[in-house]
Amino acid sequence: MARIFWAEEDGLPAGDRGAAYGDGLFETILMRGQQGALVARHLERMVRDATRLGxxxxxRQLQDAYAQAVNRYGDASSAAPWVLKLVLTRGAGGRGYRPDPGMEPNLQIQAAPAPPRPYPDGVDVEFSRVPLTVNPLLAGIKSLNRLEQVMAAREIQDGLFEVIQSNARGELVEGSRTNLLLATDAGWFSPPRADLAVVGVMRQWVLERLRARGEQVTESPILPEHVLGDGCRGFYLLNSVLGVVSVGRLAGQDLPVDGGLATICDPLQTLE
Structure with missing residues (x-):
């Protein structure tokens, strides 16, 4: 049974492996009142990835903790969106990297106001100088070990909204906090799951929505020339809190902007 810590009351104990080694996971859920967007998917991913990490x-434990958090932080009479963050660590203990057997996990719960929604006419994005390396053993897991994303996010300055990271092959993989989606005349393209540091909940939901509408959706590598070339019909950033964000300018080049996808894939339509 995970031990719950409320962020505004007490921090995680000294020796917590999440703080010491990034040994844990987190989820950020967009909330409004006492309802959350894609809650079931967030909790299912945390259980699935926790299993992968042992x-x-x-x-049931996560569902009970989520219910406590909603009662604690949610205001049923308010329409203002907010963000619920769940941080699950292996617990405290062990010698060096090696954890003790039978450790009790820690679950820290936080609440914060939701960030403002980006302008619908497109955001300004740049390529990151920080490459993204994905260990196949950890691919897709929203772990606490996010140093490559932290280093990339330090480049977000002077009005930039996001930076796009590439892998060793020069393929565009992710933003520092977003998944990628490219629209072309041939259909929609998103980098393969196996290449992703985080397989986003919003990404999966958007791809499913597009396929349900009969759209052609392919998971395949995206190169810079695919986005900056004449075949681009739109380039999008996907995030479970921000939803679908259109890129209006990448590396100084204007891109076509269409807000239709953001309208049909609004995360606040998924409240449960």
């Missing part, structure tokens, strides 16, 4: 937690 951290014992059940869906």
């Amino acid at each position: 951290i014992p937690v059940t869906r």
Whole structure:
């Protein structure tokens, strides 16, 4: 059973492996009142990825913790969006990197106001100088080990909204906090799951929505020339809190902007 810590009351204990080694996971859920967007998917991902890391937690335990958080932070009479963050660590203990057997996980719960929604006419984005390396063993896991993203995010200055990271092959993989989606005349393209540091909940939902509408959706590598070339019909950033964000300018080049996808894939339409 995970031990719950409320962020405004007490921090995680000294020796917590999440703080020491990034040994844990996190989820950020967009909320409005006492409802959350894509909650089931967030909790299912945390259980699935915790299993991959060998951290014992059940869906029932997370569901109970989520219910406590909603009662604690949610205001049913308010329409203002807010963000709920769940941080699950392996717990405290162990000698060096090696954890003790049978450790009790820690679950820290935080609440914060939601960030403002980006301008619908497109955001300014640049290529990052920080490459993204994905260990196949950890591919897709929203772990606490995010140093490459932290270093990339330090480049976000002077009105930039996001930076795009590439892998060793020069393929565009992710933004520092977003997944990628490219629209062309041949359909929609998103980098393969196996190449992603984080397989986003919003990404999966958007791809499913597009396929349900009969759209052609392909998971394949995206190169800079695919986005900056004449075949680009729109380039989008996907994030579970921000939703679908159109890129209006990349590396100083204007891109076509269409707000239709953001309208049909608004995360606040998924409240549960």
